[in-house]
Structures are given as structure tokens and as C-alpha cells.
Amino acid sequence: MMFTNPEVGIIQLGSFIIIILLGFPITFTLVAMGVFFGYYAMGARIFDLLVTNTYDVMSNDVLTAVPLFLFMGYVVERSNILDRLFYSIQMAARRVPGALAVATLITCALFATATGIVGAVVTLMGLLAFPAMLKAGYDTKLAAGVICAGGCLGIMIPPSVLLILYGATTSVSVVQLYAAAFIPGFMLATLYIVYVVVRAIIDPGLAPRPKELDRPIPFNEVILALLTSFFPLAILILAVLGAILLGLATPSEAAAVGAAGSIVLAALYKSLTFQRLKEAVYLTARTSAMVCYLFIGSWTFSSVFSYLGGHEVIEHWVLAANLSATGFLVLAQFIIFLLGWPLEWTEIIIIFVPIFLPLLKSFHIDPLLFGILVALNIQTSFNTPPMAMAAYYLKGVSPPHVKLTEIFGGALPFVFMVFLSMTLVYVFPGIALWLPHMLYK
Numbered sequence: 423m424m425f426t427n428p429e430v431g432i433i434q435l436g437s438f439i440i441i442i443l444l445g446f447p448i449t450f451t452l453v454a455m456g457v458f459f460g461y462y463a464m465g466a467r468i469f470d471l472l473v474t475n476t477y478d479v480m481s482n483d484v485l486t487a488v489p490l491f492l493f494m495g496y497v498v499e500r501s502n503i504l505d506r507l508f509y510s511i512q513m514a515a516r517r518v519p520g521a522l523a524v525a526t527l528i529t530c531a532l533f534a535t536a537t538g539i540v541g542a543v544v545t546l547m548g549l550l551a552f553p554a555m556l557k558a559g560y561d562t563k564l565a566a567g568v569i570c571a572g573g574c575l576g577i578m579i580p581p582s583v584l585l586i587l588y589g590a591t592t593s594v595s596v597v598q599l600y601a602a603a604f605i606p607g608f609m610l611a612t613l614y615i616v617y618v619v620v621r622a623i624i625d626p627g628l629a630p631r632p633k634e635l636d637r638p639i640p641f642n643e644v645i646l647a648l649l650t651s652f653f654p655l656a657i658l659i660l661a662v663l664g665a666i667l668l669g670l671a672t673p674s675e676a677a678a679v680g681a682a683g684s685i686v687l688a689a690l691y692k693s694l695t696f697q698r699l700k701e702a703v704y705l706t707a708r709t710s711a712m713v714c715y716l717f718i719g720s721w722t723f724s725s726v727f728s729y730l731g732g733h734e735v736i737e738h739w740v741l742a743a744n745l746s747a748t749g750f751l752v753l754a755q756f757i758i759f760l761l762g763w764p765l766e767w768t769e770i771i772i773i774f775v776p777i778f779l780p781l782l783k784s785f786h787i788d789p790l791l792f793g794i795l796v797a798l799n800i801q802t803s804f805n806t807p808p809m810a811m812a813a814y815y816l817k818g819v820s821p822p823h824v825k826l827t828e829i830f831g832g833a834l835p836f837v838f839m840v841f842l843s844m845t846l847v848y849v850f851p852g853i854a855l856w857l858p859h860m861l862y863k
Contacts, residue, residue: 427463431732434459438723448769449712452719460726468726475721479714483674484590489710490677491581494662495537496702497684502693503655504533504546510647513639520622520629522558523568524615526551530572531611532652535579535659536684540804544573544812548819558632562824564621567832570812571614571839574801577767579607580663581680584800586673587713587771588793592779596673600666601858602794609853610798610843617839654690658683667861713768720772740781747785751792751848754778755799762803770800791847794854798844805833 434455441451453472460468479485512525526547534543547569555565577584580600589596622629662680665671671679688694745753761770775796782789804812813829820829847853 427729428731428735430459430462431727431730432735434723434727434730435732442769443764448765449715449719452716452723452773456719456722456726459730460722463726463729468722471725472718472722475725476718479717479721482590482717483672484586484596485714485717486674487581487586487596487672487677488583488713489706490674490681491583491586492539492709493702493706494677494680494684495539495542496705497681497688497699498533498536498655498658499539499542499546500693500698500702501684501688501691503651503687503691504529505550506647506651507533507655508547508550510644510651513644513647516631516639518619519626520618522551522555522560522632523564523618523622523629526555526568527572527611527614527618530569531575531579531608532655532659534573534576535581536655537576540574540577540812541815543576544569544815545819547573548816552816552820554632555629556821556824559627559630561628561832562828563832564618564628565832566813566816566820566824566829567834567836568614568618569816570805570810570829570833571836572611573812573815574804575607575611577801577804578603578610578797580604581659581666581673581677582607582797584767584771584797585793587768588775588796590717591772591776592789592793594789594793595862597666597669598790598858598862599793600663600673601861602790602854603797604663604667604857606794606798606843606847606854609846610801610840613839613843614836617835654687658687716768716772720769720776723773724776736777737780737784741784745785747787748848750781750785751787751795754781754792755795755844758796758799759802759806762800762806763809765803767800767803770803771796788851788855790858791851791854794847795844798840798847802837802840805837 438451438455441455442448457468457472460471508525508529511528512522515521515525515528518524529551530543530547537543552565552569555568556562576582580603582603585599585603586596588594589599618629658680661683662676665676665679666673685694688698740750758770758774761774778792779789782792804810807813807830810830810833813826813833816829817824817826
């Protein structure tokens with residue numbers, strides 16, 4: 423049976439999805455299928471394309487920021503700041519209903535912003551805040567949901583590695599993406615806090631006040647605790663973001679400053695040891711290599727897919743459905759939501775998001791707005807059964823009596839908060855677009 427080139431392109435995409443669902447390594451599958459179908463399409467020139475893509479990835483200025491931000495995150499993660507940070511915020515928020523949960527979410531937002539590593543934040547907060555909430559008598563589902571949702575905020579809030587990869591994939595300015603994500607990211611964190619506070623007011627038994635917070639705490643003690651934990655990390659993050667947003671430094675330059683600042687912070691907290699530094703370097707190199715090879719494989723795979731006409735088939739199919747802009751966005755986000763179950767967010771951004779990009783112009787959708795919706799959407803993949811990785815991270819460090827189904831149940835209300843945020847951003851696009859338009863237009 424003879425196939426036309428577009429049909430071969432669809433076979434290529436379908437075969438890739440089936441193979442990764444069978445559990446094969448995604449990076450090597452991308453390269454292998456790109457070379458295999460590329461040899462069919464363009465002969466030996468596919469090997470030249472593979473070499474060119476490898477060079478382009480390694481020399482990409484935008485991607486330089488990835489290992490630097492990762493290194494910053496891994497050093498901060500090992501600087502022993504989290505317990506101090508949680509304790510100081512807990513004291514400052516002690517009068518708020520659901521104080522422990524609110525302190526957990528604020529700590530997660532700040533720490534996730536500094537690290538951007540979901541597994542690390544969920545695991546560390548699962549060891550620190552989860553037992554404290556359970557000891558205080560918190561509802562297990564609510565406590566678990568707070569940890570899982572808060573730990574994923576680093577995916578959205580700058581300096582997010584996801585937004586760097588989206589910018590490198592789509593040629594959208596990373597600086598504008600950071601500006602666009604700033605308000606939606608903190609809006610989502612605020613929605614989480616409001617949800618917790620409202621539930622604590624309606625049913626105080628879900629989030630009782632810990633007895634240790636009933637003692638009078640001098641104001642100067644609270645200020646001192648914040649000065650030695652909250653403000654140093656906040657200043658580091660704001661310095662990095664401010665330099666990027668105000669145009670004082672490129673993302674790569676700001677990331678380098680952030681990496682240096684994280685070393686200084688670790689030294690100030692007397693946690694800078696050779697062993698911890700070596701671990702941070704090793705983890706940074708391993709994660710960066712994974713990202714780079716994903717880019718090499720996906721660019722090769724996508725180039726062959728486009729050469730065969732696969733993108734045109736998908737574009738014609740979507741346009742033939744006569745969808746409105748809203749209908750297309752709902753369809754695209756629903757597909758990304760489903761892809762979040764079997765795939766990591768890196769694969770979704772690098773492999774599948776580019777399939778939708780040629781269609782954005784047809785539906786008059788700003789790629790900047792689309793990127794923010796994708797970043798919000800991908801957070802659901804960490805908290806939606808059956809492949810809710812945040813839930814599995816938390817289960818791994820939870821007391822034996824905490825069931826995985828309880829963690830799933832606690833995370834789902836926060837998933838609806840994400841959907842609410844996506845709806846608000848779409849209905850009121852100024853939430854995402856006002857700041858970049860004000861700063862850069």
C-alpha cells in the first residue's frame with residue numbers, strides 16, 4: 423500500500439504516541455523516529471539536520487538560562503531555609519483562619535518560585551508542613567491538597583523554567599512571558615489561599631488553630647524571624663525578576679546572578695558544603711542534559727513531521743471543523759490536559775505545543791496569552807488522577823495511615839481553582855497581557 427507524505431506524517435505522530443504509552447524513553451524515541459521517518463522523507467540529509475539541531479540547541483542563548491535557574495533552585499533547596507521560612511510565615515499568619523495551611527501556601531509560592539522543581543517542593547513541604555497540619559488536627563484531604571497545589575506553583579510563577587522552554591520553542595520573548603505570568607501566577611496562589619480561608623471559616627474543624635500559636639508572640643520576634651528567612655529569599659527572587667522585567671539583564675544574565683546569589687545565601691545560612699554543592703551541580707547537569715536532548719529530538723521529529731505535511735493535515739482538519747476561537751482554545755487546552763496524564767510537562771511543551779502554534783494566527787489568538795493558559799493548564803497534570811505526580815511525591819513521605827485516595831481527593835478542589843484561573847485569564851486577557859503591554863509596548 424502506498425501512502426502520501428501527509429499520511430506518513432500522521433503515521434509518524436500516531437506511532438510516537440503509541441510507543442511512549444508503552445513506556446519507551448521519550449528522548450530516544452523522538453530521535454529514533456525522527457531519523458527513521460526522516461530517512462524516508464529526505465534520505466541521508468536527515469543526519470545533517472540532526473547535527474544542525476544539536477548545534478542550535480547547544481548555542482541557544484535562551485536555553486542558557488535553564489541550567490542556571492536549575493542550579494539556583496537546587497542550591498536554595500539545600501540551604502536549610504525552608505523550615506525557618508515556614509515557621510516565620512506561620513507566626514505572621516497566626517490570626518488568619520486556617521493559619522497553617524495559609525502559611526504552607528505562602529511558603530510553597532515563595533520556595534517554588536526560587537526552585538521551580540515540583541518534586542522537591544512537594545517532598546520537602548510534605549516532610550515539614552504536612553505532619554504539622556495533621557498534628558494540629560487538620561482534615562487530611564485539605565492538608566494534602568494544600569501541599570500538592572502549593573508545590574506546583576513554581577511551574578507558573580516566574581522565574582519558571584517552563585516559560586523559558588515555551589519561549590525557546592515558540593520564539594516568544596521570555597521577558598514578556600515572565601511579565602504575562604506574574605499576575606496570573608500570584609492570582610492562582612491567592613485563589614488557593616481564599617479557598618482555604620473560606621473553608622476554615624465555614625468549618626473550623628477542618629483547620630483548627632495549633633495550640634503553640636495561642637501563646638503571645640512579641641512583634642519584634644515575628645519581624646526578626648521574617649528578616650532572617652522570608653526577606654533574604656524574597657529579595658533574591660525580586661532582584662532576579664526585577665532585572666529581567668525592567669530590562670536591566672537578559673534572562674540568562676539574571677539567572678547567573680540568581681545562581682551566584684543562591685550560593686551567597688547558602689553560605690550565610692552556613693549550609694554551603696562541598697557535598698551539597700556537588701549534588702546541586704550533578705542534578706543541574708542531569709536535568710539540563712535531559713532538556714537539551716529533548717529539544718534535539720523534538721526539533722528533529724517536528725522538522726520531519728512538517729516536511730511530510732503532517733502539520734498541514736492537522737491544520738486543515740481543525741479549520742474544517744469551523745471552530746470559533748473559543749472552541750479552538752477549549753479543544754487545544756483539553757488535549758493538553760489529557761496529555762498531562764501520561765507525559766511530563768517538558769514533552770508537552772517541546773513536542774505537542776508546536777502543533778497548535780500555526781493555528782493561533784488563523785484564530786487570532788496571541789501566542790503570549792496561549793502560553794499563559796498552557797502554563798496554568800499543565801499544573802493540573804500534577805494533581806489529576808490517575809497520574810498525579812504531586813500526589814505520589816506526597817504519598818512517598820506521608821505517614822502510613824494517609825491513603826493515596828485521600829491525597830487525590832484533597833488535590834481535586836485545587837484543580838478546579840486552576841480551571842477558574844484559566845477562565846478568568848481568557849475572559850479578561852488583560853490579567854495576563856496588561857503588564858507586558860505596559861512595560862514593552
